[in-house]
Structure formats: structure tokens, C-alpha cells
Amino acid sequence: MNNRENKEIVGNENYMRKLSDSIKNNFKQYVVLFILILMVVVLSIVKPIFLNTENVANVMRQVSINMVLAMGMTFVILTGGIDLSVGAIVATAGIICGGAMKMGMTIPTAIILGILTGVIFGAINGIVIVGFKLPPFIMTMAMMQMARGVGYLLTNGNPITTFPDAFIEISKGGIGGIIYYPILIMTGVAIISSVLLNLTKWGRYIYAVGGNVEAARVSGININLVTSLVYTYSGLMSGIAAVLLVSRVNAAQPQAGVSYELDAIAAAIIGGTSFSGGIGKIFGTVLGVFLVGIINNGLNLLGINIYWQMIAKGFVIMLAVIIDTMTNKKEQ
Amino acid sequence: MADNFLLSMTGISKHFGGVQALENVDFEVNKSEIVSVVGENGAGKSTLMKVLLGINHPDTGEIVFKGDVVKISAPQIALDMGIAMIHQEISLIPDRTIAENIWLGREPMSFGFINWKKLYENTEFLFEKMKIKLNPKTIVRNLNVAQMQMVEIVRAISYNSKIIIMDEPTSALTDVEVKQLFGYIRDLKNKGVSIIYITHKLEEVFEIAERVVILRDGKRVGSSVIKEITKERLISLMVGRELKNIFPKEFFPIGEVVLEAKNLTRHNVFKNISFSVKSGEILGIAGLMGAGRTEVMRALFAVDKLDDGEILLNGKKVHFNTPKQAIKKGFGMVMEDRKKFGLVSCRSLMENISLANYSRYNKGPFIKRKTEVKLCKDMIEKVSIKAYSYKQRADSLSGGNQQKVVVAKWLMTQPKVMILDEPTRGIDVGAKREIFRIMTQLAKMGMAIIMISSELPEILGMSDRIIVMREGELCGEIDRKNATQESVMTLAFGGKN
Amino acid sequence: MKKIVALIMGILLAVVFFGGCQTDTTSGESDTQNESADSEGTKYLIGFAKGTDTPWMAILEAALVAKADELGVELILTSAGSHADKQISDVESLLTQNVDAIIMNPIDREACGVIVDTIKEKGIPLVEVNTFTTNENYDVYVGSPEEQAGNLQAQWLINNIGATGNLCILYGEMGSSGQIGREAGLLEGLGITVDSEDTDKWIVLAAQTANWVRADAKRIAEDWLMAYGDQIDAICAQDDEMAMGALQAVQEKNLEDKIKVLGIDGMQESVISVGEGGQAMTALQDAVAQGETAIEVAVKLLNGEEVDKVVDIPFVEINETNYEDFLE
Structure with a gap:
């Protein structure tokens, strides 16, 4: 009798604890989701056009490049690293893609070359970081310079413009005129990233390396392989983003993509990815990307000065990090 | 006789959570004495020293230093009183000079700037007093481990320390360097400094210490002038506890x-x-x-x-x-x-x-x-x-x-x-x-x-x-x-x- | 430790090597018409402190290098990548290399003023090209008056659309002389301010900075089209890069007949677009003329000749009537 009572209480307690634990673990994501919903509600009241299908499609298309980059960045930050070379790789991969088309190669070949460029730069990042034990911050900062240098070298600073209509269609076209291809691409990339993180060994290893690299090593994980693949993945994402960007602006330019890495980092951090690694979800990053995108779009619709947009973005990042440190402190 | 001691700690107890780290421990040091504290891992040696240094605060007990009851609440207070500790690990900054390391944080200043001349003079003065032949401008990285220990000791002395605690100072030293160190320790003793020497190496205890205090499970279980105790007696004092049978050991045939x-x-x-x-x-x-x-x-x-x-x-x-x-x-x-x-x-x-x-x-x-x-x-x-x-x-x-x-x-x-x-x-x-x-x-x-x-x-x-x-x-x-x-x-x- | 030293040495070597490559020393061969050579037969050494790495600036630089070659002047090129502090140190390093004169394309009106005094303390001529500093101690400014470019846009609006209308402005980098001057010229030409609500004149619906970046301009234009739709009569971009971005947004909504996009700079892509009936107009800042004139002026100053404080290279309007003259 006594025993059964006990069990029930324990069961109840367990349920409550599960709930509170789940809220605690995903606290940041809930906060971001809350802010996101709040913004959508406020914006749609103040500016009803905000919820217009066309505007929603617009926002989705606008965030697609950052979404793709932020996926790669999330992987990198989950291992406790950082990739500052993203923007520069986007520029140079775009130039390779655009240049290939100008040289008369077919569009698929050009796209593959562009993406491959990103993969190669990313792989170099990974191999050097692992091989020479360089801090990722330093290596990717160096790569930021080198990749952009290559871009300028290839173009002499001049843009490559006017591509075939079929290529422009990648960003312009879509199903039913509203589900644009970039939206499909970013959705696909997000789903693949999520599957990789949650359902593959590599994904688990990424979390383990970011959470405790020594424990991962003694548990028999090839931490060098895991880490270098993560930077390669970020390079792959840069390559895909490059194709989207070149198609969107109908130009491949060496000065393109400046500070894209910062937007990607911001999205990942706002989405609850811990800067020290080990914690974070793709879903959170998706929320982060949309939050930044909606801040930009909403303030533009309201005709608010771009400086306020910068302040708003900075404020949200700060808020996200404050929540991060506060929840971590509680656990300790 | 107690008032003759330079330092006496009486009835020191300290617990961490449910663990009694120290239980009613007495400890005393004479002027110009080398006293060794021995005990197994976890016997309470370091806790006792941490209490003396003000890192841990005892639950009960009293510390009398130079005849006055004192309350040591922080390491700085211990240092100001003249109690310094040399840790097992070298804590010098390798790329700075000997003199800079010794006076780190209390460099002689004039007009808001470091007075380098005075810095080196002060160091040389100490070296002369200690009969140490080292150039104060040498970069610490270039010294051997014993010399680094020396610098640590000089640094301790520079606070006019009356008591220097040494925790396993020889763990990284070669035999020759150990001899060198022991020489310095005896010099210090002759200059009126007391040494508390903590070590696992019993032969060192017998070589350098004049008196030994034995701790076990947070209690003081014995003390003796070194000449009146044997190694066997020392060990049995250190380990002499009863085995409680909490171990679910089972016996079965062992294989290949x-x-x-x-x-x-x-x-x-x-x-x-x-x-x-x-x-x-x-x-x-x-x-x-x-x-x-x-x-x-x-x-x-x-x-x-x-x-x-x-x-x-x-x-x-x-x-x-x-x-x-x-x-x-x-x-x-x-x-x-x-x-x-x-x-x-x-x-x-x-x-x-x-x-x-x-x-x-x-x-x-x-x-x-x-x-x-x-x-x-x-x-x-x-x-x-x-x-x-x-x-x-x-x-x-x-x-x-x-x-x-x-x-x-x-x-x-x-x-x-x-x-x-x-x-x-x-x-x-x-x-x-x-x-x-x-x-x-x-x-x-x-x-x-x-x-x-x-x-x-x-x-x-x-x-x-x-x-x-x-x-x-x-x-x-x-x-x-x-x-x-x-x-x-x-x-x-x-x-x- | 050794590894680190080796690494640092390697980097230093690489810097020296590539730096050496960048120091584009162009010589005038044994040209007898070489006016720039002084009595002892040594060539002038001139430093060019470039501020930004835009495609347009690349054309200016190429023209400047070619002209220097022609005049037998030796050049040292530096590039600040849009960072004012980098430009300050660039100029300092030029000075330590004992250049005879400096041509600078200042990034920031205010911040780069510091350099002007540093250079003048050395007593060597300073020519500012394309952009200028508020510190007027430079010798000569070679450039196109930014106000005039804005003014050309204003004239086009009044002549082709009318005395009234709704306008959006895409700014370049806030605080740059181009952004300030072009805005002033545009608003002055229309006789309005950004906040004025006089319905007898043009009204500014929205103004944002896209920092001279095409992708940003496209995004902002998309949002404007959402918010204001075909209320907008024209989008005035302060350069052609941003104009191209805005034009793409307009074209994707099939509003190019309703909304006119104006640019500045005479970028080739825009000239072609003008011909195809896309972009409405652009104004050519003559990069070649600016680059060539800058080096010519510097040599004149070194030869002791008098030059006016401001050398204007006027903007030229490019529209559907004359675009063919500007196609390359």
C-alpha cells in the first residue's frame, strides 16, 4: 500500500521533472520562438501587409542564403569552433561558378564547380586546423583573407555579370510562383543538416567533440576526422550559398558576401547554439535565421532607419548570450 | 611550555560536506625547527596546511603565532605574518627574470614606474644573504628545477617569512639537486627560519627533519623527535586503522x-x-x-x-x-x-x-x-x-x-x-x-x-x-x-x- | 617554440615577397620625352593610397598605372580595403619609403584628415582623387563633384516624370563623401528635404543604406515594393551596383514600366541595361579621366607648376539617347 503510493508520487514527480527539464534544456529556443511570434503578431497588426503571402515568400527568399550558411556554422560552433571564412568563400566560389559559365561551360557544370570550390576551401580549413592544431579562429581568419584574395586575383576586382536566364531562374523561379526554389533549397539543406546531426554517428560525434573533446577521444572517436569534416561541410554550405547569391544578384563579385559569417554566427547563437560547443539544434538556428530576417524585413516595411536594424540585431544577440550564460550558471 | 612555540594550532577541526577532514588536530612549530608532516593520501596534511595559510577556515580551533591568538582568513594575511608556502608545482612566470618573479606584484616603485635598479639591488641583497650564486637578471626558463625551487624559496624569504611550508619540494629534483636543496634548508634553519616539510618520501624525513608529526584520517596519531622513531613504527602509525568490511568481494576460480x-x-x-x-x-x-x-x-x-x-x-x-x-x-x-x-x-x-x-x-x-x-x-x-x-x-x-x-x-x-x-x-x-x-x-x-x-x-x-x-x-x-x-x-x- | 619562430619568419617572408610584388614599379624605359625625370635622371616615386576595392576603383587604378608608365613615374600602390585606419598606416609606410608625392583616395572625410597633416609635414605634394577630406590642406582634389551627380538624377526625374512623384533613395556607405554629396545634389535639384511633405514636389517615401552592395539593395527594394507597391515612381540609387539590385527586384515584380531606377557611375552593366530599357539613367564618373588626371597633376606639382585646388572631371549623364557612345 505504502509502496504503491510512493510509486505514484515518484511517477508524478518524474513527469514534472521531465517537463521542467525539457523547458530548461530548450529554454533559449522557447524564448526565441516567443520573441519571433511576438514580432509576427505585432508586425501583422501594425503592417497587415507583413502576413501577405508574397511578403512571406519574400522573407523566405531573403533569408535563404543566410539559412544555408548558418547550417554550416551551426555544425562548426557545435564542435566549439568558428568559421570566419564563410563570406569570403561565398565570394570566390561565386566567381568560379560565374566564371565557368562565362567560359561557356554548362550551368550544371558551373554550379558543381562553384560548390566544389567551397568544399575545397572548407576542407583546407579543416585539415590545417586539425593537422597543425591551429585555433579555428586564427585559421579561418587567415582563410578569410586568402579566399578573398583569390577572388580579387581571378577577377582583378571586376564583377562578372549577366548570366543565362536559366541560371537566374534558380533564385527567381519556383513552384506556383510563390514557392521559390531558394525556399526549397534551404528547406532541403535544413532537413539534411538536421538528419545528419540527429541520426548519424557523425552528428553524435560532433556533439561529443564539442561537449568534451578529451572524453570523445578516449571513447575511441576520430576527433580529427570529425572536426575536419565539419569545416568541409561549412565550405559546402558556402558553395551552395554562393550559387544562390550569384543567381539572385545576377553578378559574381569579389567583394560580395562581406560579413556574411557574422550573420550566420548571429543566427546560430540566437538559436541557442552554445558558443563553447556541444549544445544546439538545427531548429534553433532556423528560428535564429528567421528572427534576424524578420527584424530586417519588418523594420524596412515600417520604414525604420537601418541603424535601428543594426541595434535591434545586436540587442537580440546580446539577449541570447545572456540567457545562455544564465542557464549555464544555474546548472553549475 | 606551549608559549615557547613559534606557532601552535590547537583543536583544529574541519569538515567538507559529510567528510571530517580534520578532527581536533594539534600542531606546533618551534623557532628554527624543521618539522615534517607525514600521512597517507587524504590523511589531512594539505587541509591542515590550508588552514594555516588561510585558504580553508577551520570549524573549531585556535592558532597562536608568536604568543598572540591570530585569525588567518586569507593567504595574504598569512603572508604578511610571515607564513609562506612553496607549492609542489613551480609557480614562476618562465619568461620573466628571477628578480621580476621574486618581487612580482610588489615591485619597488618611484614616480609611478618600476625602479629596476632597486629591484635588482634588492634581489642581490637577498641572494648574498642566502649565499646563492645566481644572476637576478637570468630568465627563469633557463634555470634548472632546483634553481627554480631556490627562486621560490627566496621569494618566500623576501616576505620576511618566519615559517616556510614546503609541499613535496623534491618531486621533480635529481639527487644532486635534492642535496643542494637540503643545504639551503639547513642554511635557512640556521638563520632562524622554521620549515614545515611535507613529503611522501620517508628517507627524506629521516634525513632532513628534526621532528615528525603523523596524521591519519584527519587525526593526529603521533609525534616524535626523529631520532627516537623507526621507519617501521612510522608506517604502522600512518596506516594503523581497522578494515571495515564493506566490500562485496566474492571468490571464484580465476582463469587464463x-x-x-x-x-x-x-x-x-x-x-x-x-x-x-x-x-x-x-x-x-x-x-x-x-x-x-x-x-x-x-x-x-x-x-x-x-x-x-x-x-x-x-x-x-x-x-x-x-x-x-x-x-x-x-x-x-x-x-x-x-x-x-x-x-x-x-x-x-x-x-x-x-x-x-x-x-x-x-x-x-x-x-x-x-x-x-x-x-x-x-x-x-x-x-x-x-x-x-x-x-x-x-x-x-x-x-x-x-x-x-x-x-x-x-x-x-x-x-x-x-x-x-x-x-x-x-x-x-x-x-x-x-x-x-x-x-x-x-x-x-x-x-x-x-x-x-x-x-x-x-x-x-x-x-x-x-x-x-x-x-x-x-x-x-x-x-x-x-x-x-x-x-x-x-x-x-x-x-x- | 622553434616552430613558432619558423612560422613567423615564413609569414614575414611571404609578406615581403607579396608586398614586393604589389609594389608595382613601372618604369618609363628610356623614353626621351620623359618629362618627369629630374636633372639627375632619377624618376619620381609616387605613392597611390587606394581606399576601396570596388570594380570602379579598379578601372581608375588601371588608368593611373598606365599613365604613370607613360610618364615614366615609379608607383607604389597600397590598398586599404575600406578601413580608414589601414589607410593611415598605408600612408605612413609610403612616407617611410620616401615617396616624392602621394595620391590618395580617402575613405573617410573626417578620419583621413589626420593623414593630410602628416603628409604636409613632410612637405611633399598630396593629390586627393575621387573623394576628398574635410581637412583642406591637400594640394589638389581631382574628382567629379558628387553634388552634380545627384543633380543629374534630379534633372532626369523632373524632365522625364514630372514635377511631382514618390521617390525612394538607396544610400551608399553612410558618411562617405559620395553619399553626402549625391544626396545633397539630388534633394537640392528637387528642391526638397528627406522629410518634406509638399505634394507639389517630389516626396521621399523611404531612404535606406545598402552600403554600395547589390544584394542588400535588392533585399531592401523588395521590402519597399511590398510596403509601397506601385506608389513608388522612382528609386534613386547612389551607385550602379545598388541600382542593379533594385532593378532586379523591380523587374521580378514586372514593375519596370511603372518604377524607374536611377544610378550613378556609368558601370558597363548599367549602360547596357539603359540600352535595353532597364535602368533609366546613370551618370558616368569618368574613372579613366580621374586616374590619368591625378597622376598628371602630381607630376605637374613635382615639376613646380601651378595647378588649381580643385580639378573637376564632370559627370556625364547616360540615358537611352546616348548610351551607345559609352558601350565598350
């Missing part, structure tokens, strides 16, 4: 040799370590802290590089470059530092348990989630981890349950050889018992188990056979039947068996 290590060597860390473990056997490795036990096991598990020696598994020679290879061949290792090497504390229980097993249960790149959950739930039950969900974050568990998670991870790899390094550190008595129960079960199933422990009763209670290490070398092997606290400790302290 599983692992044989021959002449394992890692330069300057350990050398010529040979041992073997049989199926179903628990091999205990005893020794003092820093004896090199952990290092041998780390090298065996390929976490660190092995310079020489060979490893035979079931009679076949094996060689590992990475822990991954070791795991594949059937090794598992619960590391000493759970936070650093054991847990990914921000991830779930399940991910931690599965971490070493993904390749084993998943052939392709994808994870079979259902299998993973099932295996983990089985394992959680098997080692009875108290958690409400396998999704719970590892750092939300108690220390004992965290340790069980690490054990579970390795159990799942179904190892032939399981290495447990300090498996019960920092966990409560109940959890300890459960860890021992698991160990017994594993042995019964035919696993070969190696256990490192600094707690002698554990070693004696659980091991079928005990090997003892000292200063990077194997110094003896004792069968369970012949093992007593005294016999193990004698070996560990470098006495004759």
Missing part, C-alpha cells in the same frame, strides 16, 4: 592470463613496468599520488604514447596508436578525472553511454535509434543508474550516478580488459558499494579488471592481487593472502618488504 604487459616504458614518466591480469581477476595497483599508476594505464590505453615495451592480449602481441584501436581489441578504461575524460556533461545520459559504441552497433553512417534506446535502457538498469529518463543531461546526475554512466559506457563495449582508475573518487559510500558490486559481477563473468585506487582499504578489499608502484617504477607484487596495510605502504613508501 588475458593481458600481459612487458617492460612498459614512457621516458621520464615510468619505466619497465611488467604485469599480467587473468580472466576473472581484479588486479589492484597501489601507490602514492604521482607514482605513475595513471600514466601507465593511459599509455596502455593509447591515450599517451608508449616509448617501449609490449602488450600481449590472449598471448598475441597487440599495438595501439589510438584509444579507438584499444577499444576495438577489447579494452575499456574508466578514467581518473570524470569531468575531463569521462563525461560529455552537456549531453544526455544515452548519448554518453552510446558514445564508445556507435561503430559497434551501427554498420553504416546512420544510427538505429530504437536499438540505441533499448541498449541504453538495459544498461541503465544493469548498473542501476538513478535517473528519470535516458534523455536527462549527464551533469544533472549525482557524482555516483555519473560514474555509473561512464562505467555503463565501457560495459556496453563488452571489454575483455577493464581498467578503472580511481573509480570511487568523489562519490558517496552507497555508490561506492554499487561500483564494487558491478566490479565483482564483471569479474565473475570472466572480465580481467585492473583497478587503481589511492584508498588502501579498497585495494585490500577488492583485489585478488596487488602491485605497488613508486616513482614510476614497479616495486612489488603482493598476493591477497599476504597483503596488509603495512606491507603495501612499506612498498609504496620505499621501505624493504
